[in-house]
Amino acid sequence: MIDKAKLDENLTTEALLERLLALRADLIRVANDWLDSYQDSFSSASAGKSARNFAHYLALRSEDIRPLQGLLARHGLSSLGRNEPHVLAGLDRVIQMLAYYSGRQVQLPYQSYCSIDEGFRALEQNTRELFGDKYYARSSYIMVTLPSKAGDDPTLIRSLLESGMDIARINCAHDGPEAWLRMIEFIRHEEQKLGKACRIQMDLAGHKIRTGRLAKREPVLKLRPQRNYLGRVLSPATIDLIAEPSPEAANGINTMPGTSTGAVTDTDFTTPPKLSLPEEIIDAIQPGDRLVMLDARGSKRSLYVTDTIPGRARANTYKTLYMTPDVQLTWRHDSPRRLGSGDRRRTLG
Structure with missing residues (x-):
């Protein structure tokens, strides 16, 4: 060495x-x-x-x-x-x-x-032996991967041969035997017309080792306030509380657009995520009420209701929290009311 x-x-x-x-x-x-x-x-x-x-x-x-x-x-x-x-x-x-x-x-x-x-x-x-004899004054060979439409368009094959294609590559991960056979027939037919040989490479589809089932993980919604460089809160994290059933959050806590289930969905400070609650709760909730929870880390956190309109409310928090599908909420108004017995448990979608 x-x-x-x-x-x-x-x-x-x-x-x-x-x-x-x-x-x-x-x-x-x-x-x-x-x-x-x-x-x-x-x-x-x-x-x-x-x-x-x-x-x-x-x-x-x-x-x-x-x-x-x-x-x-x-x-x-x-x-x-x-x-x-x-x-x-x-x-x-x-x-x-x-x-x-x-x-x-x-x-x-x-x-x-x-x-x-x-x-x-x-x-x-x-x-x-691998690529065939050269028909052009160049040291390189030209291999062309045939698109799907080559199985229906013999003029495409002819134009490729006329442009210098030495090897036609058929990707067997796409199309099917009938389409592959048509491509081969078109190539052989145009070969005879042009007097030019063209090798054909059949690229067999192998195991898709780069893909697989994603491991199932519990989805998490992360709410975090916006802070300055000193760590001081500039504005609280906001979440919209909406009545269920709702097309916006039919399955409970609704992740923001463009995110995938199983990942930590973070707030972007522009589009508040949504949490669906029973309609009677949304109708009764008032500014100043709190939704108290133990978040995914076991930290005690509260959502403070700031605004309400029919069928919707808005709440915020000044502390970072992580919500999972089985989060248990306690609504604190005049007297504490427990949210989380059976139908009170929400699902992250």
Whole structure:
């Protein structure tokens, strides 16, 4: 492994040579271990040159070789950054150059790998087998993911082929077998008319590991007053009390628009959230009344009624509170009245 702490910028060519020899040994060891993990298909001893080169590439990229690359560049040598087709051959070439500068004779342990010329030939051959022959004077291939409408519009396929499409990608996570077959038929038909071959890649739909059921969590409504930088309250948190049933809060405590159940819904100081209460309570409640509770943290909190109109009231609080669906409210007027026995319990929606 490369010890970055010991990579001094003033390393001599001989010391840098020792670093590369150690890196070479590490690459061979890690690559063999990786190949042996696929022993059901082949072992490290029977792996072909392309497979072995791929293993060397994975081993090299598992290291952070950037400090080493900088030192190689300072000595006017290849920084190993373009050696993908011939990883070990490229590394050995740099080692031999350093050995020459250092006046040393280096005997590298034998390892079967792609030479530089073999690597480029294999890359060209495999590219042609995978993507087909080139029809244009460019080094790149153009792959186009076909949209759903390509299964109903052969003129779209023709225009894509005329514009240089080399590979048509069909995303099997969308549409269905009938649409895929029509796309393929359109491609083959237009191929014959244009005299141009086009490869087709069927991208199979795999497991949607990025999605899944969301864990069920109890929804929480957070009310917090607006404070200045000293923590002093500038304005209280406000909540609207509305009569049930109500289309605005048919399920009790109503989260603000754009929020999802299961998350903490925070006040935005512009749109008060809503709490539905029985109609007889809303009709009887008066400014100055209080709704007292133990919030989700077990803290005693109060909502103070400030305004009432038919079917609605507004209350505020000067302390931060967290309300959950099973919150129990006590209405304090002339005499305390308990809200929370069966039908008094509200549900967060």
